[in-house]
Amino acid sequence: MSKKVCLDAGHGGSDPGAVGHGLREKDLCLDRVLRMKQILESEYAGVEGILTRSTDRFVELSERARIANAAGADVFISDHKNAFNGSARGFESYIWNGGVGQATRNLQNTVHNKIVSSLNGYSLPNRGTKEANFSVLRNTSMSALLLEEAFIDNATDNNLMRQSAFKEAYCRAVVEGLAEHLGLSKKSGGGDEWTGQVLRRGDRGPLVGSLQSQLNNAGYNAGTVDDIYGAKTEGAVRSLQEDAGITADGIAGPQTYNALKDRQSEVGKMVVVKVDTLNYRSRPSFDSSAIAGQAKKGEAFTIVERVNVQGSSTDMYKIKSGYYITAHPNYVVVR
């Protein structure tokens, strides 16, 4: 039986949560749970991460618990960032104070200790394991734990939470604690599992640049490779997602990278005609004025690139002769 972990990103939408030094709690929480889900599902066998929100939207507290209960989650983790008076620092975790079983105490101890030992090198104070009457802890029917990573309104903690290495260590510690608690095993083989970072509009840096050039190479116009995930990059990601038949949210996660890899790997392969006759075209257009000739069943052409066709959801392959041929799987197969 596969295990289910409900990952709850605190706040969202009209509720920013705590804010400090230019960061908003809701953004950090979403960032964390997306990464946790990715590590959990890509590196561990037999486990699924369920999210109470995967975008910046408002979700009622009661709805968060309802989602976890309806999904039959084995464990519920709520991710939050703390705030107090600007000088308080450190990590703390909460379970419900209304009487919980030993399993919930074990979950808290396991995850809490993983985080403390993992973040030891950053000198993040350990504020301890705590109990409180939080709605999401009270209304969930499985073992539930709420994490307060660090204080967003404290300059030192805030600076730590901005660092990608710190974020990665925190997310990995949570997942490792969960894996230990649930008795999950690492996926065998590994190697080609995607372990990158989810990228979305507003992100910057070399990972964004790499995504942009891969998109451009695969025939999706991400514009200039400037390391900035703007409207053009988001649009290119969305067209790729539409072509691949995955959720077209404009956010580049593991599925998007897989789709991109599939598209890129077509280059240099042969596109083979599988219907009796098929038009090839002088430009990437399904307009009859673009028809340049006909290929017969079994004829094969080397793929130079995959291109979008204006006004159509079907792509074309540019082939070595300079002509274009449909990429629709009803008409051609790639070998």
Ligand SMILES: [Zn+2]
């Ligand atoms: Zn919060």
